[in-house]
């Protein structure tokens with residue numbers, strides 16, 4: 001079978017080649033994202049894989065894919081909001097995603113942020129670098145992880161992996177979630193409501209999807225109810241947290257610190273090098289704070305996750321083209 005991959009990053013290439021050798025299929029690599037300018041490249045191929053956040057909403061692209069005999073669109077991500085589902089349906093294209101590629105990757109990045117903040121590494125760094133101050137200051141004494149109450153908000157695949165890690169470290173794990181999972185329940189000491197979590201947690205770690213019920217879930221009223229030394233970790237989506245309110249809460253010492261893999265307006269810099277003047281103001285303000293750590297939406301970025309994103313996406317294509325049932329087929 002001949003497959004074509006768009007939007008391919010350097011780090012994905014070895015995994016695509018490894019898969020092609022193992023399965024005997026041919027994979028063409030295209031660095032650019034799929035667009036009306038390059039859709040003709042698909043002619044002569046059996047299946048297509050993409051990875052992009054920008055919308056694929058030009059009807060001509062879907063019509064051409066149909067004309068070339070393409071049966072599917074496969075994204076190497078969990079989210080599939082880049083596709084126009086109506087256009088896909090109209091042109092007989094099935095859609096697959098990679099719904100789980102490595103929950104552990106994101107869980108471990110969340111822990112890394114939390115430990116950095118708990119041990120006040122940012123504060124030490126700032127004092128050493130800015131003031132040549134190497135003193136063992138009383139206000140920088142830390143606590144240890146097994147003395148912490150950690151609230152997991154959203155106990156799905158990633159929240160569950162996070163609960164497992166904190167439980168193994170001896171922390172008290174509480175969870176706020178919609179559906180309590182029997183798989184992850186053994187790692188949770190107590191299921192609580194959000195109000196209890198805000199009051200009791202030393203670390204609150206967010207793993208909910210962005211929906212109308214979770215947008216701005218953490219804003220001024222929630223920060224005011226949190227412990228003054230509590231850490232907020234957001235590995236989910238930027239808009240789950242109201243960033244302006246978070247900045248105020250940090251400035252007013254209502255919470256102890258924040259670890260953020262994602263910010264509300266990250267689309268301006270998502271996986272791009274941007275001009276200094278295009279860096280969002282809230283990002284600039286947050287990274288100056290020693291009790292904040294920001295990473296550019298890279299919690300997923302481990303070898304395991306990248307391999308799974310590439311190879312599961314390619315397996316999905318083969319299965320769809322061969323008319324098999326695919327666990328990752330998006331029903332719409």
Ligand code: NAD
Pocket residue numbers: 078099103106153154155156157158159176177178179207208209210211213214235236237261262297298299300301
């Ligand atoms: P999942 O669907 O397995 O889990 C989500 C959980 O949230 C479910 O248990 C659900 O019951 C719960 N939930 C939903 N709405 C809720 C609410 N209002 N209150 C409490 N709980 C609620 O999803 P997942 O695979 O664990 O991923 C979670 C999120 O992580 C994704 O939606 C995505 O936004 C984010 N994510 C981030 C990265 C990254 O690199 N930073 C990578 C992948 C996913």
